[in-house]
């Protein structure tokens with residue numbers, strides 16, 4: 001994912017990401033780009049996956065709609 005501030009590379013997992021270039025920390029809220037529902041976040045052995053219950057599909061972070069909120 002890209003940093004909305006500087007287009008740098010974001011690093012992190014779940015809903016929490018930090019930009020390596022500008023150092024800004026973001027909370028990212030994901031929603032399904034098909035049904036606009038909120039996908040369920042599941043954690044498997046440290047890897048986080050997103051599953052949309054309505055579409056019954058695993059979602060990729062790149063394809064979903066994202067809302068970035070800068071952390072205080």
Ligand SMILES: [Zn+2]
Nearest residue numbers: 003006019022
């Ligand atoms: Zn940045």
Ligand SMILES: [Zn+2]
Nearest residue numbers: 032035052055
């Ligand atoms: Zn969906």
